[in-house]
Amino acid sequence: MHNPHAGQSPVTVIGLGLMGQALAGTFLGNGHPTTVWNRSAEKADELVARGATLAASVRDAVEASPLVIVCVSDYAAAHGLLAPLGDALAGRVLVNLTSGTSEQARESAEWAAGEGVTYLDGAIMAIPPVIGTADAFLLYSGPQDAYDAHEPTLKALGAGTTYLGADHGLASLYDVALLGIMWGTLNSFLHGAALVGTAKVDATVFAPFANRWIEAVTGFVSAYAGQIDEGAYPALDATIDTHVATMDHLIHESESGGVNTELPRLVKALADRAVAEGRGGDGYAAMIEQFRRPSA
Structure with a gap:
């Protein structure tokens, strides 16, 4: 019988928090020989039961695969684990999926x-x-040849996996x-739910209307x-004056x-500033100028 996963390339996952376990489990499920390492080894038990190899050390984990994925608490933790292993990482592709700046x-x-070391940085959305x-998408940046070489493996993590560029x-x-x-978006929904809640409207009743409006707003995003990009803000729907x-x-x-007003007051303060600068007759996209400048 043909095995569609036969010959899949090996991968190492360092860091087995909830996300790291999901990454390693997905590679396993797609037939990739998967080596894992975590400071607390017991977090690997379920993965090992499914066929993963638990490395005895970070160095052993790195040396097990041509593609090394790290997903830990922060960049300092990642650097602390990998800084002593430059010699072992040389010739491999290191992909950092740790959240940071x-x-x-x-x-x-x-x-x-x-x-x-060949390095790709990534973000898990x-x-x-x-x-x-199909609901997962991951973003990668760094050398394109390194991404292209491992794209089939990386795409196992999410159908929307995308390479953004060399930076x-x-x-x-x-x-x-x-x-x-x-x-x-979530804060605005929560504020709205609190607002309609004053009339004893349940959030579950309000949510479909919120979702319908959020979908409509995506059209504004595309238009704006x-x-x-053009630096021109025609008031095709409403002026900032109308919004204010x-x-x-x-x-x-x-x-x-009796609902908190901090969020709507912040929004209005930004819009008032745009009006004071002569943008009141422009479309709402002109608000970008408020966000482009540093805070006072």
Whole structure:
């Protein structure tokens, strides 16, 4: 019988938190010989039962595979584990899926280059349960030839796996920017749920309306992106002046219902600043100018 996973390339996963376990489990499920290492070895028990190899040391883990994935608590932890192993990593591809900043990613790339290590930085835009599914997408940046060589293996982790470019900082930069969108959306939903809750409307009743509106807002994102790139902000839907008037309604409604007003007041303060700078007649995309400058 033909085995579709026969001959899959070996991979090592260092770090077996919830995400690391999901990564290693997905590689195993796709037939990759998988070596794992974690400071607390018992976290590997289930993976070993499924066929993974538990390395006795980080060095042994690195030397087991041409592709080494590290996913630990932070960049300092990753560097602490890998800094003594430059000789073992030489000739392999190191992929860092640890969360951090673009500055940390570029510093790690400089260290790797000094050690002769091929380095890719990555970001996981998914929660552990969806790793390996169509709902997971991972972002990578660094040398394209290294990514291309291991793309079939890396794509096992998520159908939306994407290479962003040679700048090692891009994956982490996208990561934090996308997380900002997530928190902005979730905080706004929670504020809205608190607001309609003053009329005894359950959040589960409100949620479908919130989701429908979030889907509509994606259209604004697509339209505004082109305006931002062109540096022109026509008021094709509404002016910032119109938005400001509606923001007042949200603040008043929140105050009347005894709901926290900090988030809508922050939004209005930014819009008021744009109006003061003569942007009131522009479309909302002109607000990009407020976000481009450093905080006072």
